[in-house]
Amino acid sequence: MIRLRLLLASLGLVFLSGCQTTEPTPLDQPLVARFFMELRPGTPGVRVQLPVSKVVLTINPKPVLVEYDIANVEFAKVDLGWCLYFQFSSAAARDLYRLSASNLGGRLVLTLNDAPVGARVLDQAIADGSLLIFVEVPNEELPPIAERLKRTSAALAKKGR
Numbered sequence: 165m166i167r168l169r170l171l172l173a174s175l176g177l178v179f180l181s182g183c184q185t186t187e188p189t190p191l192d193q194p195l196v197a198r199f200f201m202e203l204r205p206g207t208p209g210v211r212v213q214l215p216v217s218k219v220v221l222t223i224n225p226k227p228v229l230v231e232y233d234i235a236n237v238e239f240a241k242v243d244l245g246w247c248l249y250f251q252f253s254s255a256a257a258r259d260l261y262r263l264s265a266s267n268l269g270g271r272l273v274l275t276l277n278d279a280p281v282g283a284r285v286l287d288q289a290i291a292d293g294s295l296l297i298f299v300e301v302p303n304e305e306l307p308p309i310a311e312r313l314k315r316t317s318a319a320l321a322k323k324g325r
Contacts, residue, residue, distance in 0.1 A: 194319070195276055195312035197237070197250070199229040201263065202271040202283070212273065212280040216300035221283060223273050228263055229256055232320055237313040239306035240296065246306055247298045248274075248282075248313075257293025265289035274299065276309070 200223040203209040209222040233256030240249040252260055264272075264286045271283040274297050282299035301309065 192315070193312065194316045195309065196231045196278075196316060197234060197313050198227040198231065198275050198278075200224055200226075200273045200275065201228050201267060202273060204270075212275075214280055214283065214300050219283065221271060221273055221280070227275075228272070229260065231317060233259075234313065234317045235293075237310045237317070239310045242296060245298065246303045247296050248306065248310060250295045250297065252293045252295070254293065260290050260293060260295065272297070276313075 200210075200212075203222045203224055205222075207222065210225045211220055211222050213220045229252065233252050234250060235253050235256075236251040238249045240247055267286050268288070270286050272286060272295075273280055274282040274284070276299075281301060282297045284295065284297045299306070299309070
């Protein structure tokens with residue numbers, strides 16, 4: 165009888181421990197990147213403000229590049245400092261080329277989970293489907309941001325298959 169109780173108690177512990185789920189890490193939380201085009205002065209749109217520089221921009225409410233367009237994200241060091249390096253799918257790369265060629269001098273605004281964090285002046289047509297953008301966050305936050313963006317894009321690509 166004691167053996168049966170011990171066996172049942174052991175089985176109960178095994179089953180209960182199998183039902184526990186692990187807490188998601190911050191890297192597992194989705195991070196959605198979207199790019200919006202700045203509108204010309206006098207054109208109605210959505211006003212956003214960058215968090216550190218406090219620059220106010222008026223953007224088109226419809227994003228021009230979205231999370232599904234991102235093929236890869238890395239953090240990179242360039243002459244001016246640390247930034248995010250986005251690589252886009254081939255279709256999005258063509259869109260980026262057309263967009264950048266027709267909006268020279270305008271700014272492309274990056275939002276992360278709908279919060280504006282950076283803006284890139286389009287000083288030339290972007291033909292290679294990659295974009296460097298400085299974001300207004302501390303440099304030590306860039307590696308986890310890049311990793312979360314990568315994971316989110318990979319999860320979306322996996323769902324889309």
